[in-house]
Amino acid sequence: MPNLTARWPLGLTQKNWPNYVTVLVAVLFVLMFFDAYVSQSLMAWPDIWRGPFYFLTDFGLSDWVLIPSLIVMILALIGRFVLPAGYYRRASWELTMLASFIFVGVGAPGLLANGLKRLFGRGRPAEFLEHGAFAFRRILNDSTFQSFPSGHSTTAMATALVVGFVAPKFFQLFLLIAVMTGFSRIVIGMHYPTDVVAGFALGCIGAYAVRNFFAARRWLFARLPDGTIRFRGVPNLRRVWRLLTQRA
Template sequence: MIVALLKKSAIFCNLSQKATRMVNIFTGPARKRWSPLMITLATLFVLGAFYFSATMLDRQISTTLTNWPPQIVFWFEQLTRLGESDWILIPTLSIWVAGQSVSLLPIGYRFKWRFRTFGAGAGFIFCAVAVPGLISALFKRGLGRARPVHMDELGTLHFEPHWGDWTFQSFPSGHATTSFALATAIFLVAGRWGALAYVGAVLIALSRIVDGVHYFSDVVAGTFLGVLGALWVYRFYRDRRWGFVPQNSTHRLRWGVPFRV
């Protein structure tokens, strides 16, 4: 059993290292800008993938998952609450403010930097979740895609902006955006074992389909938005050395403090 566990741990570490290399692609030094042709092709690819999912996959996947056994559906209904941004943003903002405030007190250099480091880490997680979450909220209200509750009536490709009607705020999934942004932030701060947070993110994203409030394409869009948004915040912090400093000549980063904590 011990040997099997060690093998599984080695496999996970290998996957985490590959994920880290993928992160470095997005967070490394700036590369040559995309040409207008590449941007156009990428946009057409994204639109084509969305159309394919909306017309060929969304209805079938929603119908299948919402008809899972009641016990499983109930479990996902409880799990989906963890994807709400309030329980993430309010504590991290409070810790961020408290950490910076306490560091101003005459409590000694070492304790001061401990509080500042902890508070700054919470501040990074707050921004990494809040920025893509805000973008998601604006998009879903501006686009006005009808949720699955209107599927039989309006289909899967009905767009009608209703800023005050949640049933027309389906694309992208805010819960998927929040959960994957948080998982990415934890992975970037905690290292390879922080990748375990993605397990929870996948389950939360899946719960939105099981609960019948989002389509598959909504969840996929929220996933990409959450990951890329958190990586953008990470790079923004790194370029300004706000807590993160380069480590050797690689793109791997560590939390920047004047001593080990």
């Protein structure tokens, strides 16, 4: 379980990151020997077993997060200029920052994953019988050769961490959803295990990087003297919410 207040997860620092990259590469290398077996075995499950995973896999779609957060961000930003001065306007700014963090925290890792997909150009499991598990068409490719890393897994893990940073009590639930989403990508034949693991790593590091970027500017987060990063909260937004619910 990652420390949600640490600057980086699992003891990662600016000094030891090469060691972590080495370990990740080694893990992916070992998993490569099991990629085809695991993928083909899960794809061979009866349709009645695989059916629920076609539903679960949609939790990795970025549209569920990016579109609502973008709409809220734009409306809240407009509200900052049209609402009366005082805590209403401050609440609008807090909502703008919150929506922006969700949008960037999920969107940035996902965008990077899409770029890496095209760069690596790995064939998906559907191409296994014709091309094998290690067929590559780099840069100039279509979706059939954009398997590594898994974009759904990246988005799902980034979403879990973004939620965890601002509402830790929901983190375990969203982490479970992220893990099941990644597993579903293997079951339905869209990705190999290595694709999913790489996506999880990318989503994790990406979410922490965005959180650190916001903390460096004291947007939503504050870096404490002990090096931990804490969510500053949205007191004005909470106040407005209480007022609105009391009136209702």
